[in-house]
Amino acid sequence: MTDVLIVGAGQAGMQIAVSLRDGGFDGRIELVGEEPHGPYQRPPLSKAFLHGAADIESLELRAPAFYVDNKIVVVPDEKVLKVDLSGDRGLATTDTGREIHFDKMALATGSTPRRLPIEGAELDGVLYLRGIADALELKKRWDAAASVVVIGGGFIGLEVAAGARMDGKQVTVLEAMDRLIARAVSPETSEFYRAAHERRGTSVRLGATITRLVGEGGKVTGVELEGGEIIPADIVMVGIGVIARGELADQLGLETVNGAIVVNEFAETSDPRVVAAGDAVLLPHPLGGDAQVRLESVQNAVDQAKTAAKTLAGVREPYRAVPWFWSDQGDLKLQIAGLSTGYDQTVVRGTPDDESFSVLYYRDGRLIACDSVNAVGDYMAVRKALGSGSTIPADQAANLETPLKTLVVE
Amino acid sequence: MPKVTYIQPDGAEITLDARDGDSVMETAVKNGVRGIVAECGGACACATCHVFVDEAFADKVGEPGDLEDDMLDGAATDREPTSRLSCQVKMSADLDGLVVRIAPEQV
Ligand SMILES: Cc1cc2nc3c(=O)[nH]c(=O)nc-3n(C[C@H](O)[C@H](O)[C@H](O)COP(=O)(O)OP(=O)(O)OC[C@H]3O[C@@H](n4cnc5c(N)ncnc54)[C@H](O)[C@@H]3O)c2cc1C
Ligand code: FES
Numbered sequence: 001m002t003d004v005l006i007v008g009a010g011q012a013g014m015q016i017a018v019s020l021r022d023g024g025f026d027g028r029i030e031l032v033g034e035e036p037h038g039p040y041q042r043p044p045l046s047k048a049f050l051h052g053a054a055d056i057e058s059l060e061l062r063a064p065a066f067y068v069d070n071k072i073v074v075v076p077d078e079k080v081l082k083v084d085l086s087g088d089r090g091l092a093t094t095d096t097g098r099e100i101h102f103d104k105m106a107l108a109t110g111s112t113p114r115r116l117p118i119e120g121a122e123l124d125g126v127l128y129l130r131g132i133a134d135a136l137e138l139k140k141r142w143d144a145a146a147s148v149v150v151i152g153g154g155f156i157g158l159e160v161a162a163g164a165r166m167d168g169k170q171v172t173v174l175e176a177m178d179r180l181i182a183r184a185v186s187p188e189t190s191e192f193y194r195a196a197h198e199r200r201g202t203s204v205r206l207g208a209t210i211t212r213l214v215g216e217g218g219k220v221t222g223v224e225l226e227g228g229e230i231i232p233a234d235i236v237m238v239g240i241g242v243i244a245r246g247e248l249a250d251q252l253g254l255e256t257v258n259g260a261i262v263v264n265e266f267a268e269t270s271d272p273r274v275v276a277a278g279d280a281v282l283l284p285h286p287l288g289g290d291a292q293v294r295l296e297s298v299q300n301a302v303d304q305a306k307t308a309a310k311t312l313a314g315v316r317e318p319y320r321a322v323p324w325f326w327s328d329q330g331d332l333k334l335q336i337a338g339l340s341t342g343y344d345q346t347v348v349r350g351t352p353d354d355e356s357f358s359v360l361y362y363r364d365g366r367l368i369a370c371d372s373v374n375a376v377g378d379y380m381a382v383r384k385a386l387g388s389g390s391t392i393p394a395d396q397a398a399n400l401e402t403p404l405k406t407l408v409v410e
Numbered sequence: 411m412p413k414v415t416y417i418q419p420d421g422a423e424i425t426l427d428a429r430d431g432d433s434v435m436e437t438a439v440k441n442g443v444r445g446i447v448a449e450c451g452g453a454c455a456c457a458t459c460h461v462f463v464d465e466a467f468a469d470k471v472g473e474p475g476d477l478e479d480d481m482l483d484g485a486a487t488d489r490e491p492t493s494r495l496s497c498q499v500k501m502s503a504d505l506d507g508l509v510v511r512i513a514p515e516q517v
Contacts, residue, residue: 018442022444041451043450043451043453044451047453057429058432058436060440061439061440061451062439062440062441062442063440063441065441066440066441066442069442070442298449298450298451299449299456302449324456326450326453326455326456328453328455333455333477335455376477376480376481376484377480377483377484379484380457380480380481380483380484381484383484384484405483405484
C-alpha cells in the first residue's frame with residue numbers, strides 16, 4: 001500500500017486527494033495545511049466576501065463529512081517544516097513536532113503575496129490578500145474606511161478597488177508600470193480597464209513611484225509619491241504579485257526557479273517520488289509555445305492536480321487542458337481563455353467603450369487566447385475552439401454580425 | 411432544510427438536504443456528488459455545473475439570466491429547454507423536493 005502526503009490543503013491539494021480517490025487509489029491520503037481551515041476557495045475573498053455576500057462556510061470546497069467518507073485525512077493548522085527523502089520512505093516533520101511517514105509526496109504549497117519593500121510598510125492598515133485571515137483583517141476595517149489606496153494594478157487589486165468604489169469609498173489605484181494588468185493582458189484590455197475604473201470614479205495613476213507610506217500613531221494615513229504628494233488612505237491594500245512557495249522543494253534540492261517548483265507535463269518534479277501542482281509550480285504548456293509558465297488560477301490548480309493524481313497512481317497522462325480564468329471587477333466580467341504568451345497579433349471584436357468586447361490573440365496566424373469583457377459568447381467559443389485544436393480566422397473575427405462560434409475552423 | 415435530488419446520467423439518484431440559500435451546485439459539490447464539476451465555484455464563469463431541471467419545477471426555478479444563457483450556449487452538453495447552471499439556482503423552502511438531472515458532459 002502506498003501512503004501519500006499532500007503538503008498544502010488549498011485548491012490543488014484538495015483536488016489531488018479527491019482525484020486520487022476518484023481514480024480508485026486505496027492507500028492512505030493525508031492532506032496537511034498550515035491555515036486553520038479546511039480547503040476553501042480564494043476567489044470570493046476579493047469579491048463577494050468583502051461585501052458580506054459570502055460567509056466562511058460558503059467558501060469551503062467540500063463539507064467536512066466528505067473527507068471522512070472518502071478517507072482523506074485533513075489536518076489543518078499544522079505546517080510541514082522539514083522533509084527527508086534520504087531513507088526508504090519519506091519523513092516529514094511538522095511544527096507540532098509530529099512525524100509523518102510516506103511513500104510519495106505532493107507539494108501544493110501555493111504562493112504568498114510579494115511584500116512591499118518600503119518605509120512604512122509595517123504600519124497598521126497596510127494589508128495583503130491571500131487567505132481568510134487577510135480577508136477578515138480587511139473586512140474589519142472596511143466599513144470605517146473612507147479612503148482606500150490600492151498598490152498594484154493587477155486582478156486582485158482591481159477587484160478590491162471595484163468593491164471599495166461600489167461601497168462609496170474614495171479609491172486610488174497606484175501602478176508602477178504604464179498600464180494595468182500588464183503581465184496578463186494586451187494593451188487594449190489594459191486601457192479598457194483604466195478607462196472603466198475611472199468612469200466609475202476610481203483614480204488610476206499609472207507610472208506611479210511610491211516613496212513611503214506615512215502614518216500616525218502606528219496607523220497608516222497615506223501614501224507618499226515621488227515629488228511629495230500624499231494620497232490619504234485609511235486602508236492600503238497591496239497587490240503587487242505573488243511568490244511561489246518553494247521552500248520545501250529547495251530544502252529537498254528539487255529544481256526551482258525563483259522559488260517556483262519546476263515540473264514536467266506529468267506534474268513530476270525532478271524527484272520521481274514528488275509531484276507538485278498549482279500556484280507554486282513552473283510548468284511547460286503546449287499553448288505557451290516553448291516557454292515555461294506559472295499559472296495562478298483555479299483552473300490550473302484543479303487540472304494540474306488531476307494530472308498529478310494520475311502520476312501518483314502510476315497513470316501517465318500529460319497536462320493539456322486549455323487554461324481559463326475569470327476576474328469580476330464590480331459589474332465588469334472578464335473571462336480569459338488560452339495563453340497569450342508570445343502573441344504577435346491581436347484582433348479587437350466589439351467596442352471597448354460599450355463595455356462589451358473581446359481581444360483575440362494570435363501567434364503565427366493561429367488563435368491562442370482571448371480576453372472577453374461582458375462577452376460570454378465569445379469566450380465560450382474561443383474556449384471550445386482551443387480545446388479542440390481549432391482556430392478562428394483573424395480577418396473575420398472582428399465581424400460582430402457573425403457569432404464567433406460559427407467562425408471556428410480546423 | 412429543503413431537499414434536492416440529483417439524477418446521474420446513468421440513472422443513479424441521491425437526495426440531499428440543502429442549506430437555505432446555498433445553490434444547487436454548492437449542495438452537490440460539498441457533498442461530493444459526481445458530475446457537477448463547478449470549477450469556478452459559482453462565479454458563473456465555467457459552465458461545468460450544467461443540469462436539466464425536472465419539468466415539474468421548471469416554472470418555479472425560472473429562466474436563466476442573460477449571462478448564464480450565453481454560458482449555457484457554450485456548455486459541453488447541448489442545452490435543453492430546462493437547462494440551468496446549478497450555481498445560479500439557490501435553494502429555498504419554495505424549491506423543496508427539487509429534482510435535477512446532471513448533464514453528462516461538463517468539460
Ligand atoms: C483574493 C484572491 C482572488 C483570486 N481570484 C481568482 C479568480 O477570480 N479566478 C481564478 O482563477 N483564480 C483566482 N485566484 C487564484 C487562485 O485562488 C489560486 O490560483 C489557487 O488558490 C491556487 O491553488 P493552490 O492550491 O496552488 O494554492 P493555495 O490555494 O494557496 O493553497 C496552498 C496552501 O498550502 C499551504 N501551505 C504552504 N506551505 C505549507 C507547508 N509547508 N505546510 C502546510 N501547509 C502549507 C498554504 O497555507 C495554503 O493554504 C485568486 C486568489 C486570491 C488570493
Ligand atoms: S460553477 Fe462555474 S458556472 Fe456554475
